[in-house]
Amino acid sequence: MSTQISLLTDVERLLEAEKLSDPRPPETVTWNPWHGCHKVSSGCSNCYMFARDLSYGKDPRDVHKTNSFNLPVRKLRSGPHKGLYKIPAGSHIYTCFTSDFFHPAADTHPDSEDRGWREEAWEMMRERSDCTFFMITKRPERIAATLPATWDGQQKMWHNVTIAVTCEDQRATNRRLPVYLSLPLHHFTVVVEPMLGHVNLRPYFDRFQYTDTAGQVRPLINSVSVGGESGPNARICDYGWVLDLQMQCVEAGVAFSYHQTGAKLRKGGKIYNIPRELQHSQAKKAGLDFDGEKMVGWD
Numbered sequence: 001m002s003t004q005i006s007l008l009t010d011v012e013r014l015l016e017a018e019k020l021s022d023p024r025p026p027e028t029v030t031w032n033p034w035h036g037c038h039k040v041s042s043g044c045s046n047c048y049m050f051a052r053d054l055s056y057g058k059d060p061r062d063v064h065k066t067n068s069f070n071l072p073v074r075k076l077r078s079g080p081h082k083g084l085y086k087i088p089a090g091s092h093i094y095t096c097f098t099s100d101f102f103h104p105a106a107d108t109h110p111d112s113e114d115r116g117w118r119e120e121a122w123e124m125m126r127e128r129s130d131c132t133f134f135m136i137t138k139r140p141e142r143i144a145a146t147l148p149a150t151w152d153g154q155q156k157m158w159h160n161v162t163i164a165v166t167c168e169d170q171r172a173t174n175r176r177l178p179v180y181l182s183l184p185l186h187h188f189t190v191v192v193e194p195m196l197g198h199v200n201l202r203p204y205f206d207r208f209q210y211t212d213t214a215g216q217v218r219p220l221i222n223s224v225s226v227g228g229e230s231g232p233n234a235r236i237c238d239y240g241w242v243l244d245l246q247m248q249c250v251e252a253g254v255a256f257s258y259h260q261t262g263a264k265l266r267k268g269g270k271i272y273n274i275p276r277e278l279q280h281s282q283a284k285k286a287g288l289d290f291d292g293e294k295m296v297g298w299d
């Protein structure tokens, strides 16, 4: 056991050295190792990936490996940075945004000689511990059985990976959060997008907690992000739902971000149609973002 720990520490030292030896600035990158999915709840009704694939005459339910499957570990073959990874050290990698990382198609099948796609993807993320990875799932019930064997939620290892869960309404919240908040994760991020109804997170803030290094009891959920639905068939997001959830987060000391308004925002009894290019900036103008201690941009 002690040999294993000292080996891991050596690997971490090497990765740190690699980070320091990469002169390029970090980037924000999207990595879609596989593509295609199956709908699991009302939050999926207007899935942008389905709409786009159908518009090209493709079947969005055909889940397949993409050409960029090994993107995080590809290296430059020429130029001044030859030999370094194509993705600079310290980059933030949005992972699996045209599928669900925990979709069964990526599982390891015991009757197959091939390793599952997910197992290979975990290995790439481990190799790139100098980058951060962020993924969102609607399948938290599949996470426990498909985490890598070295993931225990305590060690420094895997801190670079955030697995967020989507809860579009109270029904999805009540189904997904008890499972999600019982997992050995390092970060607990709840994405309420597309927000389709009022969401009460107070029972989850109260029931799932930890004690921080200063001895303070805090909710396990460390951040909540909210957004409305986009696209031609977007459903209404009520500003009152957003405000109420923000208040819940401020009271509980949980970071809150109003990511985007969506295309149809109900406010003061009126429905506003908001063009795609303004949905993000209008949400930010509302000034609701909270970093867990203070409002953002109110200085």
Ligand code: SF4
Pocket: 036, 037, 038, 039, 040, 043, 044, 047, 048, 049, 050, 097, 098, 099, 100, 138
């Ligand atoms: S889980 Fe995500 S990618 Fe899959 S159908 Fe639903 S919205 Fe689309």
